[in-house]
Amino acid sequence: MNYKFLIQYDGSRYSGWQKQGNTQKTIQGKMEAVLGKMTGTQVEVHGSGRTDAGVHAYGQTANAHFQTDLSVNQIRDYLNQYLPEDIAVLEVTTVHPRFHSRLNASKKTYCYRIRTNPLRDVFGRKYTYSMEGPFDVHAMRRAAALLTGTHDFTSFCANRRMKKSAVRTIYEIRIEQTEDELEFWFTGDGFLQYMVRILTGTLVETGLGKREADSMTAVLEAKNRDAAGMTMPPQGLALMNVFYMKEPV
Amino acid sequence: MNYKFLIQYDGSRYSGWQKQGNTQKTIQGKMEAVLGKMTGTQVEVHGSGRTDAGVHAYGQTANAHFQTDLSVNQIRDYLNQYLPEDIAVLEVTTVHPRFHSRLNASKKTYCYRIRTNPLRDVFGRKYTYSMEGPFDVHAMRRAAALLTGTHDFTSFCANRRMKKSAVRTIYEIRIEQTEDELEFWFTGDGFLQYMVRILTGTLVETGLGKREADSMTAVLEAKNRDAAGMTMPPQGLALMNVFYMKEPV
Numbered sequence: 349m350n351y352k353f354l355i356q357y358d359g360s361r362y363s364g365w366q367k368q369g370n371t372q373k374t375i376q377g378k379m380e381a382v383l384g385k386m387t388g389t390q391v392e393v394h395g396s397g398r399t400d401a402g403v404h405a406y407g408q409t410a411n412a413h414f415q416t417d418l419s420v421n422q423i424r425d426y427l428n429q430y431l432p433e434d435i436a437v438l439e440v441t442t443v444h445p446r447f448h449s450r451l452n453a454s455k456k457t458y459c460y461r462i463r464t465n466p467l468r469d470v471f472g473r474k475y476t477y478s479m480e481g482p483f484d485v486h487a488m489r490r491a492a493a494l495l496t497g498t499h500d501f502t503s504f505c506a507n508r509r510m511k512k513s514a515v516r517t518i519y520e521i522r523i524e525q526t527e528d529e530l531e532f533w534f535t536g537d538g539f540l541q542y543m544v545r546i547l548t549g550t551l552v553e554t555g556l557g558k559r560e561a562d563s564m565t566a567v568l569e570a571k572n573r574d575a576a577g578m579t580m581p582p583q584g585l586a587l588m589n590v591f592y593m594k595e596p597v
Numbered sequence: 598m599n600y601k602f603l604i605q606y607d608g609s610r611y612s613g614w615q616k617q618g619n620t621q622k623t624i625q626g627k628m629e630a631v632l633g634k635m636t637g638t639q640v641e642v643h644g645s646g647r648t649d650a651g652v653h654a655y656g657q658t659a660n661a662h663f664q665t666d667l668s669v670n671q672i673r674d675y676l677n678q679y680l681p682e683d684i685a686v687l688e689v690t691t692v693h694p695r696f697h698s699r700l701n702a703s704k705k706t707y708c709y710r711i712r713t714n715p716l717r718d719v720f721g722r723k724y725t726y727s728m729e730g731p732f733d734v735h736a737m738r739r740a741a742a743l744l745t746g747t748h749d750f751t752s753f754c755a756n757r758r759m760k761k762s763a764v765r766t767i768y769e770i771r772i773e774q775t776e777d778e779l780e781f782w783f784t785g786d787g788f789l790q791y792m793v794r795i796l797t798g799t800l801v802e803t804g805l806g807k808r809e810a811d812s813m814t815a816v817l818e819a820k821n822r823d824a825a826g827m828t829m830p831p832q833g834l835a836l837m838n839v840f841y842m843k844e845p846v
Contacts, residue, residue: 404720433719467685471724
């Protein structure tokens with residue numbers, strides 16, 4: 349049977365989603381260990397994509413093929429019983445045998461949170477990155493509008509040696525300002541390595557007046573990582589949602 | 598000069614507010630260490646009251662007498678620079694020389710949070726205690742009404758050998774239910790050792806049908822710790838607010 353998982357995690361203690369040998373702590377590794385214990389066989393868990401070390405997830409998805417007599421709710425409860433307290437499985441469902449959480453994902457939403465209040469929030473400290481403004485939100489929104497759409501995002505990718513296409517579509521970049529925070533919401537069909545953190549860093553530099561909003565077109569055209577802004581630290585980033593078509597192929 | 602501090606902390610890593618020798622990690626100890634470094638002298642910090650090991654604070658208050666050339670905002674910034682990231686000083690103000698954060702406190706508000714959703718919340722896991730219901734909220738509110746007012750709270754005090762009066766006034770007990778949580782808000786003129794946690798435990802047992810709401814009067818009259826309910830674990834508890842009269846004596 350093919351099972352789909354909806355997973356939440358506090359990434360603070362982890363080396364990211366993806367397994368990296370035996371010594372690293374990863375969410376995929378923890379999931380596979382518990383499912384291996386549950387089924388008595390080796391289970392491979394396929395995530396919708398990597399999240400980097402220190403990045404959080406409110407709605408990561410994954411799938412895995414295995415046999416069990418347990419119901420989906422029993423599988424969920426078993427996982428939550430044995431997973432560490434900073435990982436939670438919110439939902440387990442059965443899906444089409446050919447469903448693949450990465451290959452069938454149609455859209456993803458990420459959110460980057462910056463705490464702009466200079467006083468730290470001791471309760472949210474692991475889930476925001478602190479930066480004092482002032483930020484020109486209008487300039488950031490103008491820049492965001494130029495980045496929205498289908499572009500070659502090579503300038504916003506950490507991995508220069510990537511051979512595959514760097515063309516991605518960003519459907520929406522929403523920037524929200526509250527009394528204490530700036531939130532950057534990105535929805536797109538896929539994101540390259542560090543892309544959300546570099547996009548946020550470039551928008552932040554625009555908000556601080558270090559870049560012109562209009563320069564975004566030139567940054568995209570440069571197809572060169574050096575043309576874009578800084579890579580924001582991981583702790584402000586969270587994968588919020590992974591979307592699928594109604595009928596997985 | 599006498600300075601008043603408004604302090605927030607995540608109590609998870611600490612042995613509570615109050616200093617207990619040299620080896621224990623306490624919030625008072627951390628505050629005194631940084632103020633000692635700042636002034637070059639030994640500084641004694643008086644809290645509005647203890648919080649126990651693992652208990653959090655959104656609005657603890659304290660005061661301390663010392664001399665410095667720094668402004669109140671500079672003192673606040675110095676403290677936040679050198680305090681650990683799970684303690685934050687939100688505000689520093691100058692107060693009357695005789696102001697004492699404990700002796701002049703007129704009211705305090707505590708909140709106890711129970712997560713009733715059986716799925717854990719990885720991001721709030723350190724600030725709630727998980728219990729599945731169902732809870733009879735009406736019964737808990739009837740019990741809370743009987744506990745409100747001026748009573749001898751000996752039955753709700755962990756320290757049986759206490760010689761001083763156990764008479765306290767609870768101005769309000771508010772029980773709020775959301776989709777995922779039960780919150781117990783207590784406002785009173787002062788609270789005995791573990792009193793909020795024992796009050797919450799007794800209300801929880803009432804909500805679970807293990808006690809009658811009407812039995813609260815007998816529990817108070819017993820003046821015996823065994824008559825009341827369980828002591829709830831510390832991580833669900835937070836000191837929210839300490840109130841003072843306009844003119845401290």
